[in-house]
Amino acid sequence: xxxxxxxxxxxxxxxxxxxxxxxxxxxxxxxxxxxxxxxxxxxxxxxxxxxxxxxxxxxxxxxxxxxxxxxxxxxxxxxxxxxxxxxxxxxxxxxxxxxxxxxxxxxxxxxxxxxxxxxxxxxxxxxxxxxxxxxxxxxxxxxxxxxxxxxxxxxxxxxxxxxxxxxxxxxxxxxxxxxxxxxxxxxxxxxxxxxxxxxxxxxxxxxxxxxxxxxxxxxxxxxxxxxxxxxxxxxxxxxxxxxxxxxxxxxxxxxxxxxxxxxxxxxxxxxxxxxxxxxxxxxxxxxxxxxxxxxxxxxxxxxxxxxxxxxxxxxxxxxxxxxxxxxxxxxxxxxxxxxxxxxxxxxxxxxxxxxxxxxxxxxxxxxxxxxxxxxxxxxxxxxxxxxxxxxxxxxxxxxxxxxxxxxxxxxxxxxxxxxxxxxxxxxxxxxxxxxxxxxxxxxxxxxxxxxxxxxxxxxxxxxxxxxxxxxxxxxxxxxxxxxxxxxxxxxxxxxxxxxxxxxxxxxxxxxxxxxxxxxxxxxxxxxxxxxxxxxxxxxxxxxxxxxxxxxxxxxxxxxxxxxxxxxxxxxxxxxxxxxxxxxxx
Amino acid sequence: xxxxxxxxxxxxxxxxxxxxxxxxxxxxxxxxxxxxxxxxxxxxxxxxxxxxxxxxxxxxxxxxxxxxxxxxxxxxxxxxxxxxxxxxxxxxxxxxxxxxxxxxxxxxxxxxxxxxxxxxxxxxxxxxxxxxxxxxxxxxxxxxxxxxxxxxxxxxxxxxxxxxxxxxxxxxxxxxxxxxxxxxxxxxxxxxxxxxxxxxxxxxxxxxxxxxxxxxxxxxxxxxxxxxxxxxxxxxxxxxxxxxxxx
Amino acid sequence: xxxxxxxxxxxxxxxxxxxxxxxxxxxxxxxxxxxxxxxxxxxxxxxxxxxxxxxxxxxxxxxxxxxxxxxxxxxxxxxxxxxxxxxxxxxxxxxxxxxxxxxxxxxxxxxxxxxxxxxxxxxxxxxxxxxxxx
Numbered sequence: 001x002x003x004x005x006x007x008x009x010x011x012x013x014x015x016x017x018x019x020x021x022x023x024x025x026x027x028x029x030x031x032x033x034x035x036x037x038x039x040x041x042x043x044x045x046x047x048x049x050x051x052x053x054x055x056x057x058x059x060x061x062x063x064x065x066x067x068x069x070x071x072x073x074x075x076x077x078x079x080x081x082x083x084x085x086x087x088x089x090x091x092x093x094x095x096x097x098x099x100x101x102x103x104x105x106x107x108x109x110x111x112x113x114x115x116x117x118x119x120x121x122x123x124x125x126x127x128x129x130x131x132x133x134x135x136x137x138x139x140x141x142x143x144x145x146x147x148x149x150x151x152x153x154x155x156x157x158x159x160x161x162x163x164x165x166x167x168x169x170x171x172x173x174x175x176x177x178x179x180x181x182x183x184x185x186x187x188x189x190x191x192x193x194x195x196x197x198x199x200x201x202x203x204x205x206x207x208x209x210x211x212x213x214x215x216x217x218x219x220x221x222x223x224x225x226x227x228x229x230x231x232x233x234x235x236x237x238x239x240x241x242x243x244x245x246x247x248x249x250x251x252x253x254x255x256x257x258x259x260x261x262x263x264x265x266x267x268x269x270x271x272x273x274x275x276x277x278x279x280x281x282x283x284x285x286x287x288x289x290x291x292x293x294x295x296x297x298x299x300x301x302x303x304x305x306x307x308x309x310x311x312x313x314x315x316x317x318x319x320x321x322x323x324x325x326x327x328x329x330x331x332x333x334x335x336x337x338x339x340x341x342x343x344x345x346x347x348x349x350x351x352x353x354x355x356x357x358x359x360x361x362x363x364x365x366x367x368x369x370x371x372x373x374x375x376x377x378x379x380x381x382x383x384x385x386x387x388x389x390x391x392x393x394x395x396x397x398x399x400x401x402x403x404x405x406x407x408x409x410x411x412x413x414x415x416x417x418x419x420x421x422x423x424x425x426x427x428x429x430x431x432x433x434x435x436x437x438x439x440x441x442x443x444x445x446x447x448x449x450x451x452x453x454x455x456x457x458x459x460x461x462x463x464x465x466x467x468x469x470x471x472x473x474x475x476x477x478x479x480x481x482x483x484x485x486x487x488x489x490x491x492x493x494x495x496x497x498x499x500x501x502x503x504x505x506x507x508x509x510x511x512x513x514x515x516x517x518x519x520x521x522x523x524x525x526x527x528x529x530x531x532x533x534x535x536x537x538x539x540x541x542x543x544x545x546x547x548x549x550x551x552x553x554x555x556x557x558x559x560x561x562x563x564x565x566x567x568x569x570x571x572x573x574x575x576x577x578x579x580x581x582x583x584x585x
Numbered sequence: 586x587x588x589x590x591x592x593x594x595x596x597x598x599x600x601x602x603x604x605x606x607x608x609x610x611x612x613x614x615x616x617x618x619x620x621x622x623x624x625x626x627x628x629x630x631x632x633x634x635x636x637x638x639x640x641x642x643x644x645x646x647x648x649x650x651x652x653x654x655x656x657x658x659x660x661x662x663x664x665x666x667x668x669x670x671x672x673x674x675x676x677x678x679x680x681x682x683x684x685x686x687x688x689x690x691x692x693x694x695x696x697x698x699x700x701x702x703x704x705x706x707x708x709x710x711x712x713x714x715x716x717x718x719x720x721x722x723x724x725x726x727x728x729x730x731x732x733x734x735x736x737x738x739x740x741x742x743x744x745x746x747x748x749x750x751x752x753x754x755x756x757x758x759x760x761x762x763x764x765x766x767x768x769x770x771x772x773x774x775x776x777x778x779x780x781x782x783x784x785x786x787x788x789x790x791x792x793x794x795x796x797x798x799x800x801x802x803x804x805x806x807x808x809x810x811x812x813x814x815x816x817x818x819x820x821x822x823x824x825x826x827x828x829x830x831x832x
Numbered sequence: 833x834x835x836x837x838x839x840x841x842x843x844x845x846x847x848x849x850x851x852x853x854x855x856x857x858x859x860x861x862x863x864x865x866x867x868x869x870x871x872x873x874x875x876x877x878x879x880x881x882x883x884x885x886x887x888x889x890x891x892x893x894x895x896x897x898x899x900x901x902x903x904x905x906x907x908x909x910x911x912x913x914x915x916x917x918x919x920x921x922x923x924x925x926x927x928x929x930x931x932x933x934x935x936x937x938x939x940x941x942x943x944x945x946x947x948x949x950x951x952x953x954x955x956x957x958x959x960x961x962x963x964x965x966x
Binding site: 722 | 841
C-alpha cells in the first residue's frame with residue numbers, strides 16, 4: 001500500500017479544513033500538510049451557506065450581547081467558555097477573510113455591512129449578498145493555492161483513523177480515481193468532515209453530507225456529543241428542500257398561514273411587528289427551533305397551505321420590492337423561480353421546515369481537541385460546543401473559521417511536544433486491516449441494497465426523530481436502526497470495479513450515516529426533557545436539574561452506543577427563560 | 586402530481602471493462618418537475634447502481650454536476666426534464682478526459698487556476714487589527730460578477746478553442762484572474778499578466794462567446810477575457826510608445 | 833475484479849478542421865469571422881481604384897465603367913450585407929469588452945452599442961460630406 005507521510009493530515013477541505021490548512025501553512029512553512037477530501041474543495045457544502053457570518057464589528061454591538069444571544073439561543077446548553085472564545089475571535093476571523101479578499105457586502109462609506117438575523121438582538125451578520133458561504137469557501141480555497149506546503153488529495157475518501165498507543169497517527173483513504181487504498185501517516189489529524197443531514201430524507205444538505213468525519217472519530221472511540229440536537233431550518237422549498245436563507249426574514253420577509261395570519265404571534269413570539277419593519281429577536285426573527293415548532297403546531301391545526309409536496313407555510317417578501325430582492329437575495333429569487341415556479345417579487349413562496357444542521361458532533365474541548373491524543377475536529381462535524389441545543393443562524397460560518405484555526409494551533413502545540421509517529425509495523429497492520437475490510441465488501445452477496453437501507457434509515461429518522469419526538473417513537477427508531485446496522489453487514493455491491501466506484505462510496509457513506517443515526521436516536525431517547533431543537537411530547541419541559549448536561553454517545557461495536565453525560569461549562573449566564581416576545585429587554 | 590416516462594441515453598465508460606464509451610438507454614418514470622439530476626439519481630437507486638457521476642448541492646452552487654445534455658453543457662441540477670420532450674442524451678462534459686461514465690478529469694483546470702494566482706496580492710499591506718480595507722459598493726460592483734464562478738467547467742466544455750488547443754488557460758481561470766485584478770484592494774495585476782497576457786492566455790481566445798452563453802451563474806467570462814485583451818493592448822502600446830512611463 | 837488496476841481516462845477526439853460544424857453557435861461565430869473576407873475584398877478593390885487613378889484619366893474611367901458591371905454591383909451588395917453583419921455582430925459585443933461603470937451601476941448595454949452605432953453614422957456622414965454628397 002502506498003504510504004504518504006506528512007506532519008498533519010486534515011480530513012475535509014470545506015471551510016474549517018481550509019482555514020486550518022492555511023493557519024498551519026502560515027504558522028510554519030516547513031510543516032507538510034496533507035489536505036484530504038472526498039470532493040474538490042470548492043464542492044464542499046460550505047458553499048451552500050447563504051445568509052452570513054456573525055461577528056461583532058459595529059459600535060452599537062458588544063461581545064457580551066453576542067455571547068448572550070448565542071447562549072440563550074442554545075437554551076443554555078452551550079459551553080460558555082467556548083462561546084466566549086468564539087465571540088472574541090469572530091471579528092478577527094471575519095476581518096482576516098476580508099484581508100484575503102472576501103467580497104463582503106458594504107456600506108456606502110466602504111465599511112463592511114451587517115444584516116439582521118434570527119435570534120440576534122443586534123445586527124451583526126456579515127454577508128456577501130445571499131451567497132456568503134460560497135464566497136467564504138472560494139476565498140479560502142483560492143487563498144490556499146498560494147501555499148505549496150498544502151498538499152491536496154482531492155477525491156480521497158477517508159475510511160479509518162490509525163491509532164497507536166492511544167495516539168492518532170494517520171488514516172487510510174481510498175483514492176476515488178483508482179480505487180486504491182492509501183495510507184496517510186501524520187503526527188496529528190484534524191477532522192473537518194461536515195455534518196450528516198443526509199440521514200434525513202428532506203434536508204438542505206448536499207449529497208456529500210453523510211457524517212463520515214463523525215463516524216471516523218466515533219469508531220475510533222471518541223464520543224459523539226449532543227447528537228440529539230438536529231436543527232430544522234424553517235424555510236426550505238417543499239419541492240427539493242432547497243434552503244431559502246434566514247436573510248429573507250432578516251430583510252423583512254414574513255411568514256403566513258393559509259389565512260394570511262402571521263401565526264408566530266400565537267406561539268410566544270408576538271406581538272406582531274409592522275410589515276417591512278422587522279424587529280430583532282421576535283416574530284420572524286425568532287430562533288429556528290421555535291419557528292419550526294410553530295409550523296408543526298399550525299400544521300396540526302390544519303392552518304397550512306396544501307401543496308403537491310405536502311403542507312407549507314408562506315414566506316411573503318413582496319413588500320421588499322424587486323430592487324432589494326435582486327440586490328440582497330438574488331439566489332433566493334432564482335431558486336424560487338427555478339424549483340418552485342414562484343417569483344417572490346410577485347407571490348409568497350411556500351416553505352416548510354427542513355433538516356439543516358447538526359448541533360452535535362465529535363466531542364472536543366475548547367481547544368478543538370478530542371479525547372484521543374493527536375486528533376482534533378472543527379466545523380459542523382465537531383461539537384465544541386457553542387451551539388448548545390439550537391444554533392443561531394450565522395454562527396456556523398464563524399465557528400468553522402474560529403475553530404478551524406484553533407484546531408490548527410492546538411495541533412501545532414501538540415506537535416511541539418514531539419509525539420512521534422507510533423509503531424510503524426502496528427500501524428501498517430491496521431491500514432492493511434482497513435484495506436481488507438473494504439475489499440471484503442466486494443465479495444459479499446447478502447442481497448441487501450444500499451438504496452433500500454438508506455431509505456428505511458431516512459424514513460425512520462423523519463418519522464421518529466423530527467421536530468417533535470416521543471419515547472415510544474424513539475424506542476422504535478432505536479430498534480429499527482439497530483436492525484438496519486445488522487442488515488448493513490449483508491449489503492451487496494453491484495459495481496465490483498475500482499475506478500470511481502460510486503456504488504462503493506455510497507455503501508461506505510451509508511455505514512457512516514447509520515452509525516450517526518443510531519447515536520442521534522439513542523441520545524434523543526435518553527434525554528427525557530425538551531430543550532432547544534430536541535422537543536419531547538412526553539417530557540415537554542426543560543429539566544435543568546437532570547439534563548443541563550451534554551450527552552456523550554460512545555461506540556460499542558455492533559451494540560447500541562452507551563450514553564454518558566458531562567457538565568455544561570457555565571461561567572456567567574445562568575439558565576433562564578428564552579424570551580422572544582416583543583417585550584423582551 | 587404528474588409523471589411521465591423519460592428516456593435517457595447516457596454515455597457509459599468503465600476503463601476496466603470497456604475499450605471505448607458507448608451509450609446506454611434507460612427508461613424511467615419521472616415526476617414532471619424533476620431535473621435531469623433527479624432522473625439520474627432515480628436510475629442509480631432503482632435501476633443501475635453502477636452509473637457514476639458527481640453531484641452534491643442540488644442548488645447550482647457547488648459546481649459538481651456539469652454534463653452535456655443534448656449536446657449542451659449544463660448543470661444537471663438545473664436542467665428540467667419538462668424542457669426536453671424527446672430522448673435526453675447525457676454525456677460527460679466535452680473537452681475533458683473521461684475517467685468513468687459521466688465523471689471527467691479536471692486536473693488541468695486546477696493546475697491552471699493555481700498558475701493565475703487567484704488570491705489577493707494586497708496593494709498595501711495592512712494588519713488585520715487595523716480593520717477592514719475600505720471598499721465602496723461601487724468598487725465591489727466592479728468585480729463582483731466575476732467572483733460568482735462556481736468552477737463547474739461548463740465554459741471549458743463550450744469553448745471551441747480549448748477543445749482544439751488544450752494549453753489555452755481558458756475562460757474560468759482568466760475570469761478569476763481578472764476578478765482579482767479588478768478588486769480595489771489588489772495590486773497583483775503585473776504578476777498575473779505573465780500568465781494571462783501570454784499567447785496561451787487571453788490571446789488564444791477568438792471571442793466565440795460560447796463560454797458566456799453557457800455560464801449558469803452569468804459570470805460572462807467572454808467579457809472578462811476581452812477586457813483583459815484591451816488592458817494588455819493598452820499596456821503594450823504604453824510600453825512601446827511611451828517608454829519613459831516605464832520606470 | 834482484480835484489485836490492482838491502472839486508470840485509463842478516455843480522450844474524445846475533437847475535429848481540428850471542421851470543428852465549427854459541431855454546434856450552431858460555432859457556425860454563427862464562423863459567419864461573423866467569414867464576413868470580414870468581403871470587407872477585405874472591398875478594401876483591395878479600393879486600392880486597385882487608387883492605382884487606376886494614379887495611372888491617369890483613361891485608366892480611372894475604365895475602373896469606373898467596370899464598377900457599373902452587373903458582377904461588380906452584385907459584389908457590392910454582398911460586401912454591404914456582410915460588412916453590416918460584421919459591424920452589427922461586433923457592436924453587439926462591445927458592451928462586454930468596454931463596460932462603463934458610473935457610480936454603482938454599469939451603463940446599459942444598449943447605450944454602449946448605441947454609441948458605437950452613433951459613431952458609425954457620424955463617420956459615414958463625414959465621408960459622404962467629403963465626397964460632396966450634400
